[in-house]
Amino acid sequence: MARDLTQLELLTELEPVAEQNVNRHLSMAKEWHPHDYVPWDDGRNFAALGGVDWDPSQSKLGEVAKAAMITNLLTEDNLPSYHREIAENFSQDGAWGTWVGRWTAEENRHGIVMRDYLVVTRGVDPVALEEARMIHMTNGFASPAEADAGFLHSVAYVTFQELATRVSHRNTGKVCDDPIADRMLQRVAADENLHMIFYRNMCGAALDLAPDQALDAITLILENFQMPGAGMPNFRRNGVLMAKHGIYDLRQHLEEVVQPVLKKWKIFERDDFTARGEQTRERLGLFLDKLGQDVLKFEEQRDRMLAREAAKRERQLASSSAS
Protein backbone atom coordinates (compact mmCIF):
# COMPACT_ATOMS: atom_id res chain seq x y z
CA MET A 1 0.00 0.00 0.00
CA ALA A 2 1.31 3.44 -0.89
CA ARG A 3 2.33 5.45 2.16
CA ASP A 4 0.78 8.83 2.94
CA LEU A 5 2.78 11.93 2.09
CA THR A 6 4.12 13.93 5.02
CA GLN A 7 3.11 17.56 5.63
CA LEU A 8 6.46 18.71 4.32
CA GLU A 9 6.19 16.60 1.17
CA LEU A 10 2.69 17.93 0.47
CA LEU A 11 3.75 21.55 0.96
CA THR A 12 6.90 21.15 -1.14
CA GLU A 13 5.13 19.35 -3.98
CA LEU A 14 2.27 21.85 -4.03
CA GLU A 15 4.38 25.01 -3.75
CA PRO A 16 4.47 25.70 -7.52
CA VAL A 17 0.66 25.42 -7.62
CA ALA A 18 0.43 27.75 -4.65
CA GLU A 19 2.61 30.25 -6.51
CA GLN A 20 0.45 30.09 -9.63
CA ASN A 21 -2.67 30.58 -7.55
CA VAL A 22 -1.28 33.46 -5.51
CA ASN A 23 -0.46 35.20 -8.79
CA ARG A 24 -3.89 34.39 -10.15
CA HIS A 25 -5.46 35.78 -6.99
CA LEU A 26 -3.43 39.00 -7.09
CA SER A 27 -4.39 39.57 -10.72
CA MET A 28 -8.11 39.06 -9.95
CA ALA A 29 -8.42 40.79 -6.55
CA LYS A 30 -9.93 44.29 -6.64
CA GLU A 31 -8.49 47.06 -4.54
CA TRP A 32 -11.27 48.53 -2.45
CA HIS A 33 -11.54 50.78 0.58
CA PRO A 34 -13.81 50.22 3.55
CA HIS A 35 -14.51 53.97 3.96
CA ASP A 36 -16.21 54.01 0.54
CA TYR A 37 -18.91 51.67 1.79
CA VAL A 38 -19.97 53.47 4.96
CA PRO A 39 -22.60 56.29 5.10
CA TRP A 40 -20.60 58.60 7.37
CA ASP A 41 -23.22 61.38 7.15
CA ASP A 42 -25.59 59.14 9.12
CA GLY A 43 -23.23 59.11 12.10
CA ARG A 44 -23.15 61.16 15.27
CA ASN A 45 -21.35 61.18 18.61
CA PHE A 46 -22.15 58.89 21.50
CA ALA A 47 -22.73 60.17 25.05
CA ALA A 48 -19.04 60.10 26.04
CA LEU A 49 -18.44 62.86 23.48
CA GLY A 50 -21.58 64.83 24.25
CA GLY A 51 -23.97 62.94 21.98
CA VAL A 52 -26.56 60.23 22.55
CA ASP A 53 -25.92 56.59 23.38
CA TRP A 54 -27.40 53.73 21.42
CA ASP A 55 -31.04 52.90 21.77
CA PRO A 56 -32.90 50.03 20.04
CA SER A 57 -35.25 52.47 18.32
CA GLN A 58 -32.30 53.89 16.36
CA SER A 59 -31.68 50.66 14.47
CA LYS A 60 -33.19 50.28 11.03
CA LEU A 61 -32.23 46.59 10.83
CA GLY A 62 -34.76 43.82 11.40
CA GLU A 63 -34.19 41.01 13.87
CA VAL A 64 -32.86 38.57 11.27
CA ALA A 65 -30.52 41.13 9.71
CA LYS A 66 -29.16 42.04 13.15
CA ALA A 67 -28.52 38.41 14.08
CA ALA A 68 -26.83 37.71 10.75
CA MET A 69 -24.70 40.87 10.81
CA ILE A 70 -23.51 40.18 14.35
CA THR A 71 -22.73 36.52 13.62
CA ASN A 72 -20.86 37.35 10.42
CA LEU A 73 -18.94 40.23 11.97
CA LEU A 74 -17.88 38.24 15.04
CA THR A 75 -16.72 35.50 12.69
CA GLU A 76 -14.58 38.02 10.80
CA ASP A 77 -13.32 39.44 14.13
CA ASN A 78 -11.95 36.05 15.12
CA LEU A 79 -9.32 36.34 12.38
CA PRO A 80 -6.30 35.92 14.71
CA SER A 81 -7.51 32.39 15.49
CA TYR A 82 -7.95 31.49 11.81
CA HIS A 83 -4.63 33.08 10.99
CA ARG A 84 -3.01 30.86 13.62
CA GLU A 85 -4.64 27.71 12.19
CA ILE A 86 -3.68 28.52 8.62
CA ALA A 87 -0.18 29.74 9.49
CA GLU A 88 0.50 26.58 11.50
CA ASN A 89 -0.68 24.25 8.78
CA PHE A 90 0.71 26.09 5.76
CA SER A 91 4.35 27.00 5.42
CA GLN A 92 5.55 30.55 6.17
CA ASP A 93 7.97 30.37 3.25
CA GLY A 94 7.68 31.33 -0.42
CA ALA A 95 4.25 31.42 -2.01
CA TRP A 96 2.64 29.89 1.09
CA GLY A 97 3.85 32.73 3.29
CA THR A 98 2.78 35.34 0.72
CA TRP A 99 -0.70 33.83 0.63
CA VAL A 100 -1.15 33.65 4.39
CA GLY A 101 -0.18 37.32 4.78
CA ARG A 102 -2.31 38.56 1.89
CA TRP A 103 -5.35 36.50 2.89
CA THR A 104 -5.12 37.73 6.48
CA ALA A 105 -4.95 41.37 5.36
CA GLU A 106 -7.98 40.94 3.10
CA GLU A 107 -10.02 39.25 5.82
CA ASN A 108 -9.24 42.06 8.24
CA ARG A 109 -10.85 44.51 5.83
CA HIS A 110 -14.16 42.64 6.17
CA GLY A 111 -14.31 43.19 9.90
CA ILE A 112 -13.34 46.86 9.49
CA VAL A 113 -16.06 47.71 6.97
CA MET A 114 -18.84 45.84 8.74
CA ARG A 115 -18.08 47.34 12.14
CA ASP A 116 -17.81 50.87 10.72
CA TYR A 117 -21.16 50.42 9.00
CA LEU A 118 -22.92 49.05 12.09
CA VAL A 119 -21.55 51.70 14.45
CA VAL A 120 -22.19 54.66 12.14
CA THR A 121 -25.72 53.59 11.23
CA ARG A 122 -26.44 52.40 14.81
CA GLY A 123 -27.62 49.10 13.37
CA VAL A 124 -26.76 47.16 16.53
CA ASP A 125 -25.87 47.94 20.15
CA PRO A 126 -22.14 48.84 20.03
CA VAL A 127 -21.62 47.95 23.71
CA ALA A 128 -23.15 44.48 23.35
CA LEU A 129 -21.19 44.02 20.13
CA GLU A 130 -17.91 44.84 21.85
CA GLU A 131 -18.71 42.55 24.78
CA ALA A 132 -19.48 39.70 22.39
CA ARG A 133 -16.26 40.33 20.46
CA MET A 134 -14.22 40.14 23.68
CA ILE A 135 -15.83 36.84 24.68
CA HIS A 136 -15.58 35.32 21.21
CA MET A 137 -11.96 36.26 20.60
CA THR A 138 -10.92 35.22 24.09
CA ASN A 139 -12.44 31.77 23.43
CA GLY A 140 -10.65 31.63 20.08
CA PHE A 141 -11.36 28.96 17.52
CA ALA A 142 -10.28 25.36 17.40
CA SER A 143 -11.34 22.97 14.66
CA PRO A 144 -13.04 19.79 15.94
CA ALA A 145 -10.31 17.50 17.33
CA GLU A 146 -11.03 14.68 14.88
CA ALA A 147 -10.71 17.09 11.96
CA ASP A 148 -7.56 18.81 13.18
CA ALA A 149 -4.86 16.95 11.32
CA GLY A 150 -2.74 19.24 9.20
CA PHE A 151 -2.60 20.83 5.78
CA LEU A 152 -5.16 18.71 3.91
CA HIS A 153 -7.79 19.11 6.60
CA SER A 154 -7.18 22.85 6.81
CA VAL A 155 -7.36 23.40 3.08
CA ALA A 156 -10.52 21.27 2.76
CA TYR A 157 -12.18 23.11 5.65
CA VAL A 158 -11.43 26.60 4.40
CA THR A 159 -12.65 25.74 0.90
CA PHE A 160 -16.13 24.98 2.23
CA GLN A 161 -16.00 27.68 4.88
CA GLU A 162 -15.07 30.50 2.47
CA LEU A 163 -17.92 29.50 0.19
CA ALA A 164 -20.28 29.28 3.16
CA THR A 165 -19.34 32.81 4.29
CA ARG A 166 -19.85 34.04 0.74
CA VAL A 167 -23.42 32.70 0.75
CA SER A 168 -24.07 34.04 4.23
CA HIS A 169 -22.76 37.58 3.53
CA ARG A 170 -24.64 37.73 0.25
CA ASN A 171 -27.96 36.75 1.81
CA THR A 172 -27.42 39.01 4.80
CA GLY A 173 -27.05 41.92 2.37
CA LYS A 174 -30.45 41.09 0.95
CA VAL A 175 -32.30 41.09 4.30
CA CYS A 176 -30.78 44.38 5.53
CA ASP A 177 -33.22 46.32 3.38
CA ASP A 178 -30.57 48.97 2.79
CA PRO A 179 -28.84 49.31 -0.59
CA ILE A 180 -25.66 50.52 1.14
CA ALA A 181 -25.41 47.38 3.30
CA ASP A 182 -26.24 45.21 0.31
CA ARG A 183 -23.49 46.78 -1.76
CA MET A 184 -20.97 46.43 1.09
CA LEU A 185 -21.78 42.77 1.66
CA GLN A 186 -21.68 42.03 -2.06
CA ARG A 187 -18.16 43.43 -2.04
CA VAL A 188 -17.17 41.24 0.93
CA ALA A 189 -18.83 38.18 -0.64
CA ALA A 190 -16.83 38.71 -3.84
CA ASP A 191 -13.60 38.54 -1.77
CA GLU A 192 -14.77 35.33 -0.07
CA ASN A 193 -15.38 33.81 -3.47
CA LEU A 194 -11.81 34.51 -4.57
CA HIS A 195 -10.50 33.04 -1.30
CA MET A 196 -12.60 29.94 -1.90
CA ILE A 197 -11.16 29.56 -5.39
CA PHE A 198 -7.59 29.66 -4.06
CA TYR A 199 -8.28 26.98 -1.45
CA ARG A 200 -10.41 24.92 -3.83
CA ASN A 201 -7.60 24.91 -6.40
CA MET A 202 -5.05 23.92 -3.75
CA CYS A 203 -7.22 21.13 -2.42
CA GLY A 204 -7.90 20.01 -6.02
CA ALA A 205 -4.15 19.85 -6.68
CA ALA A 206 -3.72 17.84 -3.47
CA LEU A 207 -6.37 15.41 -4.73
CA ASP A 208 -4.38 14.90 -7.93
CA LEU A 209 -1.18 14.44 -5.92
CA ALA A 210 -2.48 12.16 -3.17
CA PRO A 211 -6.04 11.12 -4.07
CA ASP A 212 -6.83 8.70 -1.22
CA GLN A 213 -5.24 10.86 1.43
CA ALA A 214 -6.95 14.07 0.26
CA LEU A 215 -10.34 12.37 0.02
CA ASP A 216 -9.94 11.13 3.60
CA ALA A 217 -9.48 14.70 4.75
CA ILE A 218 -12.36 16.08 2.66
CA THR A 219 -14.76 13.41 3.91
CA LEU A 220 -13.83 13.92 7.55
CA ILE A 221 -14.24 17.68 7.20
CA LEU A 222 -17.69 17.38 5.62
CA GLU A 223 -18.86 14.88 8.22
CA ASN A 224 -17.83 17.27 11.00
CA PHE A 225 -18.55 20.59 9.30
CA GLN A 226 -19.58 23.45 11.53
CA MET A 227 -19.74 27.13 10.77
CA PRO A 228 -16.85 28.78 12.59
CA GLY A 229 -18.93 30.60 15.20
CA ALA A 230 -19.10 28.09 18.03
CA GLY A 231 -18.01 29.87 21.22
CA MET A 232 -19.81 33.04 20.13
CA PRO A 233 -22.50 34.43 22.43
CA ASN A 234 -25.97 33.46 21.08
CA PHE A 235 -24.42 31.34 18.33
CA ARG A 236 -27.22 28.78 18.41
CA ARG A 237 -30.06 31.26 18.61
CA ASN A 238 -28.65 33.38 15.80
CA GLY A 239 -27.78 30.34 13.71
CA VAL A 240 -31.34 29.04 13.98
CA LEU A 241 -32.73 32.44 13.05
CA MET A 242 -30.42 32.61 10.03
CA ALA A 243 -31.35 29.09 8.91
CA LYS A 244 -35.04 29.75 9.40
CA HIS A 245 -34.90 32.81 7.17
CA GLY A 246 -32.69 31.49 4.41
CA ILE A 247 -29.44 33.30 5.23
CA TYR A 248 -27.62 30.00 5.62
CA ASP A 249 -29.59 26.79 5.87
CA LEU A 250 -29.00 23.12 5.24
CA ARG A 251 -30.19 23.17 1.63
CA GLN A 252 -27.88 26.06 0.84
CA HIS A 253 -25.07 24.19 2.59
CA LEU A 254 -25.67 21.09 0.47
CA GLU A 255 -26.59 22.66 -2.88
CA GLU A 256 -24.60 25.90 -2.95
CA VAL A 257 -21.52 24.87 -1.01
CA VAL A 258 -20.87 21.12 -0.76
CA GLN A 259 -22.14 19.84 -4.12
CA PRO A 260 -20.56 22.47 -6.42
CA VAL A 261 -17.14 21.97 -4.82
CA LEU A 262 -17.30 18.17 -4.98
CA LYS A 263 -18.40 18.47 -8.60
CA LYS A 264 -15.47 20.74 -9.41
CA TRP A 265 -13.12 18.15 -7.91
CA LYS A 266 -14.90 15.42 -9.94
CA ILE A 267 -15.05 13.32 -6.78
CA PHE A 268 -17.64 10.90 -8.15
CA GLU A 269 -16.05 10.61 -11.60
CA ARG A 270 -12.40 10.07 -10.71
CA ASP A 271 -10.66 6.78 -11.35
CA ASP A 272 -7.45 7.47 -9.45
CA PHE A 273 -8.52 6.16 -6.04
CA THR A 274 -7.26 2.83 -4.73
CA ALA A 275 -9.51 0.48 -2.75
CA ARG A 276 -9.00 2.71 0.30
CA GLY A 277 -10.21 5.80 -1.60
CA GLU A 278 -13.14 3.87 -3.08
CA GLN A 279 -14.23 2.97 0.42
CA THR A 280 -13.99 6.56 1.60
CA ARG A 281 -15.95 7.70 -1.46
CA GLU A 282 -18.72 5.27 -0.56
CA ARG A 283 -18.80 6.68 2.95
CA LEU A 284 -18.99 10.20 1.51
CA GLY A 285 -21.86 9.12 -0.77
CA LEU A 286 -23.82 7.79 2.21
CA PHE A 287 -23.12 10.97 4.14
CA LEU A 288 -24.49 13.09 1.27
CA ASP A 289 -27.64 10.93 1.05
CA LYS A 290 -28.21 11.45 4.75
CA LEU A 291 -27.64 15.20 4.38
CA GLY A 292 -30.24 15.26 1.59
CA GLN A 293 -32.76 13.60 3.92
CA ASP A 294 -31.90 16.01 6.72
CA VAL A 295 -32.59 18.92 4.36
CA LEU A 296 -36.15 17.71 3.81
CA LYS A 297 -36.69 17.11 7.52
CA PHE A 298 -35.38 20.56 8.40
CA GLU A 299 -37.59 22.23 5.81
CA GLU A 300 -40.72 20.47 7.04
CA GLN A 301 -39.96 21.59 10.58
CA ARG A 302 -39.19 25.11 9.44
CA ASP A 303 -42.39 25.42 7.42
CA ARG A 304 -44.43 24.27 10.39
CA MET A 305 -42.64 26.72 12.66
CA LEU A 306 -43.12 29.66 10.26
CA ALA A 307 -46.80 28.79 9.81
CA ARG A 308 -47.29 28.71 13.59
CA GLU A 309 -45.60 32.08 13.95
CA ALA A 310 -47.70 33.61 11.15
CA ALA A 311 -50.90 32.29 12.76
CA LYS A 312 -49.84 33.74 16.11
CA ARG A 313 -49.18 37.13 14.54
CA GLU A 314 -52.61 37.09 12.90
CA ARG A 315 -54.30 36.21 16.18
CA GLN A 316 -52.48 39.05 17.92
CA LEU A 317 -53.47 41.46 15.17
CA ALA A 318 -57.12 40.35 15.32
CA SER A 319 -57.28 40.68 19.11
CA SER A 320 -55.61 44.11 19.09
CA SER A 321 -58.00 45.43 16.44
CA ALA A 322 -60.99 43.97 18.34
CA SER A 323 -60.03 45.71 21.56
Ligand SMILES: [Fe+2]
Ligand atom coordinates in the same frame (compact mmCIF):
# COMPACT_ATOMS: atom_id res chain seq x y z
FE1 LIG B 1 -14.10 37.37 5.39
Ligand SMILES: [Fe+2]
Ligand atom coordinates in the same frame (compact mmCIF):
# COMPACT_ATOMS: atom_id res chain seq x y z
FE1 LIG C 1 -12.46 34.83 3.16
